[in-house]
Amino acid sequence: MDALALFACALYRFDPVNKTHAVQWAFAGGGLLQALLWVIASRRWVSLWAVAAGLGLGALLALKAHASPVALAGIGAGVFLSVAYSDITLPRMRESLLLVMNLVWLYVAYLAQRRGAMPRYILLASGIPTLWTLAVSFLPFRLNAAARVLTYVWFLAMTAGVLWFCVPGQVLRVLLWKPGQVELSAGEALLQGMSFSVLSVYAVNLFLLVPIPGKHQSFENRMQQWRELVWVMAGKHDDDQLDLGWAACILLGIGGFLALNAAKPLLDPYTAVSVVVIAPSLLSLGVRILRPEAGPTAPSSPDGD
Numbered sequence: 001m002d003a004l005a006l007f008a009c010a011l012y013r014f015d016p017v018n019k020t021h022a023v024q025w026a027f028a029g030g031g032l033l034q035a036l037l038w039v040i041a042s043r044r045w046v047s048l049w050a051v052a053a054g055l056g057l058g059a060l061l062a063l064k065a066h067a068s069p070v071a072l073a074g075i076g077a078g079v080f081l082s083v084a085y086s087d088i089t090l091p092r093m094r095e096s097l098l099l100v101m102n103l104v105w106l107y108v109a110y111l112a113q114r115r116g117a118m119p120r121y122i123l124l125a126s127g128i129p130t131l132w133t134l135a136v137s138f139l140p141f142r143l144n145a146a147a148r149v150l151t152y153v154w155f156l157a158m159t160a161g162v163l164w165f166c167v168p169g170q171v172l173r174v175l176l177w178k179p180g181q182v183e184l185s186a187g188e189a190l191l192q193g194m195s196f197s198v199l200s201v202y203a204v205n206l207f208l209l210v211p212i213p214g215k216h217q218s219f220e221n222r223m224q225q226w227r228e229l230v231w232v233m234a235g236k237h238d239d240d241q242l243d244l245g246w247a248a249c250i251l252l253g254i255g256g257f258l259a260l261n262a263a264k265p266l267l268d269p270y271t272a273v274s275v276v277v278i279a280p281s282l283l284s285l286g287v288r289i290l291r292p293e294a295g296p297t298a299p300s301s302p303d304g305d
Contacts, residue, residue, distance in 0.1 A: 026186040028074030030193020035078040037282075042088040047081060054080030071193075078197040079204050086208075087232050089201050093152055095242035099137040099250050102130060104276055105158040107258040111269055112165040126161070129154040140241045148237040149230055153209065159202035162277075166270055167196065188271055195274035205229070 058076020112118035213222035
């Protein structure tokens with residue numbers, strides 16, 4: 001009730017002319033919009049309860065952490081939706097998406113190295129899985145279930161790395177309710193709210209792969225949840241080979257845009273990342289809305305189900 005009261009108070013005090021309020025609500029609107037797009041694409045309307053619950057839980061977390069109830073409520077909508085319905089929010093692992101995220105990770109790693117924010121061992125350790133996933137994007141071979149899951153795990157790890165090394169302090173100040181120190185337009189805040197929701201959801205699913213039971217959860221129940229998530233990831237892998245012409249377009253278009261922005265910044269790094277993260281996501285969602293899939297086809301589980 002305290003969280004709802006705080007959220008209602010923020011709504012009552014909202015002044016669209018006040019830039020502080022506009023940035024807060026635009027960022028939250030981006031997170032909520034992304035959560036609703038996932039629900040629309042899946043057509044599983046029952047999952048709207050998770051979006052509503054996420055709004056309340058995000059505001060409650062903000063109350064405990066003395067952060068922005070508005071911004072965290074918007075992000076909480078997508079995160080709680082992912083915890084309750086991971087098959088809705090986890091993307092189908094197409095080779096094009098894998099290639100795009102590799103380009104984003106290489107861009108973020110380069111910038112982090114240039115400013116001395118990334119230890120060299122992290123860059124070296126990421127080299128092998130990066131080369132592996134690049135090979136998966138171009139070489140025509142089918143992956144077994146274990147390789148599919150490992151490929152998906154590295155995809156999630158790259159998104160967590162992007163969150164860690166690329167999200168600027170101004171986004172954290174929005175979350176901590178200090179937008180007076182933020183130089184963001186409402187449009188940039190909306191875009192960054194959407195991308196922050198996407199990256200946060202993927203990072204949360206990476207965390208859920210650690211099989212540690214909750215406070216009031218048995219180890220057996222936690223392992224059952226873990227197996228379900230692993231098999232969802234295995235079933236989300238798409239074996240269709242990426243067309244070389246389309247791969248060249250991605251390399252020249254997205255890779256060229258990021259390289260140009262690294263050499264001569266047109267946008268701040270996180271806005272550039274947000275554009276690249278959100279554009280394929282919206283395109284994929286559009287395809288799923290127009291051509292809904294019958295559902296992920298997971299390989300047979302170890303139990304023979």
